[in-house]
Structure formats: C-alpha cells, structure tokens
Amino acid sequence: MWKLFFEICYFSCALIPSRRVRERLRTKQLFDWYNKYNALRKKFPELNFRHTRMIKGGWNIGFIVDKKYVFKIRKHFDSSIPADKITREKRITDAFQTISPIRIPKIEIVQAGEYTFYKYDFIPGKNLNFFSQHTIEKHSWEWGKQLAEFIYAVHNSRPTAIEELRENKVGDGWNHNDICNNVIVDKKTMKISGLIDWEYAGWGLLETEFRNTAAFSKKVRDSGLQIAIMSYYKSMTETIPENK
Numbered sequence: 001m002w003k004l005f006f007e008i009c010y011f012s013c014a015l016i017p018s019r020r021v022r023e024r025l026r027t028k029q030l031f032d033w034y035n036k037y038n039a040l041r042k043k044f045p046e047l048n049f050r051h052t053r054m055i056k057g058g059w060n061i062g063f064i065v066d067k068k069y070v071f072k073i074r075k076h077f078d079s080s081i082p083a084d085k086i087t088r089e090k091r092i093t094d095a096f097q098t099i100s101p102i103r104i105p106k107i108e109i110v111q112a113g114e115y116t117f118y119k120y121d122f123i124p125g126k127n128l129n130f131f132s133q134h135t136i137e138k139h140s141w142e143w144g145k146q147l148a149e150f151i152y153a154v155h156n157s158r159p160t161a162i163e164e165l166r167e168n169k170v171g172d173g174w175n176h177n178d179i180c181n182n183v184i185v186d187k188k189t190m191k192i193s194g195l196i197d198w199e200y201a202g203w204g205l206l207e208t209e210f211r212n213t214a215a216f217s218k219k220v221r222d223s224g225l226q227i228a229i230m231s232y233y234k235s236m237t238e239t240i241p242e243n244k
Contacts, residue, residue: 003054003063010034031061031075036115040071043112057181058199064122070105070196072118086116088165092201095159096174102150103194123194128183129217136223139190144228146192147179151209151229152236171204179213180220 010030016022026032033054040063041049048066055062055070062072074086090107097106105120128136128143136143155173176182177200184194210233214226 002056003052006030006033006054028076032077033061036061036073036112036117037063039113039115040065040117043110058178058197060197060199067122067124070118070120070122071110072120073115077115089198089201090118091162092165093198095162096154096157099153099157099159100150100195101153102146102192104198105194105196123184123196125184125186125193127181128185128192129181129220131185133219133223136220136225139185140223140225140228142190143183143185143192144225145232147183147213147225148229148232148236150195151176151179151206152233155206155209166203169203172206173203173209174201175204175206175209175212176201177204177209177212178216179209180216 010026010033013022013025013030016025026034037049037052041047044065047069051066053064055064055072056075059074060072061075062070064070087109090109093104093107096104103123105118105123108119110117110119155175157174159174176195176198178197179195182195182197183192184196185191186193210226210230213229214221214223220226
C-alpha cells in the first residue's frame with residue numbers, strides 16, 4: 001500500500017514545473033525513496049523486487065523484498081549524525097540475541113550506492129496490533145506470558161557490549177520502548193514469533209516499558225493484554241527474586 005502511494009506521489013511530481021520544488025518534494029516529503037529503492041535493486045540483482053512491500057514508521061522507511069529480507073533506512077540522511085548513532089540499533093539487537101526469549105532481528109549493515117541500510121531476515125506473521133480486539137482478548141494471557149518473559153529477560157540483563165549506551169540516563173533496566181506496535185504473531189500457531197524495530201530501545205524505567213505495551217492502540221489497551229503482561233511479570237519477580 002505504501003509503495004503504491006509513494007509511486008503515485010513520486011511520478012505526480014513530474015507535473016510540477018519547477019525542478020527545485022520537484023526535487024525538494026521527492027527528497028524531503030517522499031524521503032528519496034525511489035533512489036533508495038533503485039540502489040537496492042542494483043546492489044541485489046538476484047532478489048525478486050517485483051514482490052516488494054514498503055513500510056514506514058518512526059525515523060525509518062523500509063522495503064520487504066519477496067518476504068525474505070527487510071531493508072530499513074533512515075528517512076533523511078544527516079551527515080552530522082555520528083556513525084555510532086547509525087549503528088546503534090544493530091548494536092542493541094546484537095547484544096540481546098541470546099538473551100531475548102522471543103526472536104529479534106539479526107541486523108547486517110549493507111551499503112547500496114550512497115545509502116546505508118539495515119538488512120535482516122523477514123519474520124513472517126501478522127502484527128499483533130492488526131488483529132481484532134476480540135482476538136487479542138482471546139490470546140491476551142498466552143501472549144502476555146510471552147511478553148512478560150521477554151521484558152523480564154531484557155530489562156534485567158546488563159550486556160557489557162552496550163553499557164555506554166546508558167548515557168547516564170535515569171532508569172532501572174533496558175526497554176524495547178515500542179512493544180505495542182512491533183509484536184509479530186505466527187498466524188498458524190497464534191504464538192508470538194518475533195519482536196521487531198528496536199530504534200527506540202534504550203535504558204529506562206520498567207513502568208515505561210509496561211506503559212508502551214499498550215500506549216499506542218486503544219484496542220490493545222482495552223483487550224487486557226497489558227494487565228496479563230504485568231500479572232505474569234509480577235509472578236516471575238516473586239518466584240525469582242534473586243535475579244532482580
């Protein structure tokens with residue numbers, strides 16, 4: 001859907017007489033997506049780009065190619081951003097690969113022309129937030145248990161590889177910070193199969209992580225999923241207090 005929308009907008013810009021205005025719109029409003037997409041096609045000629053879906057959210061846009069790979073890139077290039085800021089999401093996901101009980105992306109940084117992309121394997125499934133409220137309610141305790149175990153494992157871990165990313169921030173552990181929008185559910189088993197998009201991850205308060213499990217979706221808030229997550233988490237801390 002997004003790809004079709006951006007294609008229409010991009011080619012509609014050809015009707016604008018001023019080249020300066022035309023290019024500004026394509027670069028600033030459409031995130032230079034067409035050149036980024038073509039750079040990927042040139043870099044990976046072996047992939048089937050006829051089946052490409054475009055995604056957009058947060059700081060990034062992305063391309064899901066043939067349901068095999070995801071290529072994610074910043075909407076706007078800023079030469080003033082240090083290299084470690086660009087690789088931050090990769091470093092965080094690398095640190096939690098063996099800690100998270102839920103599959104998370106294994107990111108590879110690739111250069112396609114002048115553009116730097118995150119590349120990772122596509123995790124098949126459906127975004128939890130796209131299910132009906134009735135379905136979320138039906139599975140809230142099963143999914144709540146999985147997410148509570150994830151939050152417990154990540155929030156209470158202390159990976160030395162990313163210790164300096166705490167940046168003296170107030171908090172008591174590591175958070176994903178955008179769980180509500182990024183839970184992937186296997187439609188066959190109806191179990192959580194992945195947790196994607198770690199761009200907002202960082203050191204923070206546990207209550208913030210709980211809040212963000214439902215903060216951006218009314219139907220998720222009304223489903224009782226957050227209550228299930230917090231209930232399971234509480235039972236875990238009572239059972240294993242020495243790991244706090």
